[in-house]
Amino acid sequence: MRIDIITVLPELLKSPFEASILKRAINAGLVEVHFHNLRDYTTNNYKSIDDTQFGGGAGMVMMIEPIDKCISALKAERDYDEVIYMTPDGETLKQGIANQISLKENIIILCGHYKGVDQRVRDHFITREISIGDYVLSGGELGAAVLCDAVIRLIPGVLGNETSALTDSFQDNLLAPPIYTKPRDYKGWKVPELLFSGNLPEIEKWREEQAYLRTKERRPDLLDD
Template sequence: MKISILTLFPDMFTGVFQQSILNQAQEKGIVEYDVINFREYSTHKHSKVDDYPYGGGGGMVLTPQPIFDAVESTKDSLKAKKPTRVVLLCPQGERYDQKKAEEFAAEDHLVLICGHYEGYDERIREHLVTDEISIGDYVLTGGEIGAMVIADSVTRLLPGALGNETSAVTDSYSTGLLEYPHYTRPAKFKDFEVPEILLSGHHANIERWRREQSLKRTFDRRPDLLDNIELTEEDKIFLKELKRKS
């Protein structure tokens, strides 16, 4: 997979892509990160990429030409099997979640556009991008952090990126539920003990306990998620008992 990132501050990504899982995925040839300074595509004599908004108002607006040309250059350099997804990072976009990460991870090529200043020329939205994404209901100084979030969440879903292939499958939100608690050695630390069932070696009981713990944690912390999950009859009985006790 190739992830192209259009930004005015490419140095922000240097440390991020040279560490941990992201770096390992690159070294394995699982993903390629292409960080592009779209100022280099400006045809303005002073390499300007922004201008005053028509109609007046505060702030500067990113002009379409450098971004259009930079996006086209990424497509020309890659023979993708299907159309490129071009993602605009902006506060007005669809809120990013695990389902969208899984959707993006199935693509051959993602282009992430990081904005700055007051906003984008509307023609970028209307005629260039395929998706508008927000990582939350707040405003940042630019789209770079959002692009890092997307790159990280997508990369870890790619086959071979994680040491344990089941890790991404059981993560919080991947199943629709929050993830169950984890424990490791020692079995007793100070006066705190690991739940006895995890030491039993009875895999069926352990799986049932983990499912119940995921349900309980989701019920306690994010009950809204339960509305979108297909529950078994056993799940429903367990949740009914939780509601009775709450």
């Protein structure tokens, strides 16, 4: 998979890709992530990427021209499956969306700033608009990092244990059950005895029940879906 991220703040975005699972995925050649500074696609002397709103109103709007130049340069090199715009008014990111995107070969992610982008960018270049939640960030960069993390860990071979992404919370509309490790008894706080029984079907049944109970208590909305 190849991900091209268009941003005015590449430095803000780089560090999540330089550690842990994302770094390993990149080093293993399972994903390529490229950053494109929108200011490199400006034609004015000030390298400005935004301007005031037509019709008046507070806040700057990201201009179409540099975005067009950047996206067109990328599209001249290869085909893209999706051009995603990170925006608080997009569809809310869910596990199912991450699953879908993890199957794509090449995607572009455009990070918004200020008031957002000229509507014509959304009308003519963007194929999908994604929000990471009902709150407004200063820009789309952190949202793009969240999306990339959720997607990249699903690419086959990225997680050491292939089954572990499949048992994540949300993967089957249920939250994950409680988990325990050593020590067996910490200050009198004990691990459920069943987990030492060696009875794998019973343990699996217990985990399914716990996942259901936790979901019912914390996120009953997931059970309605």
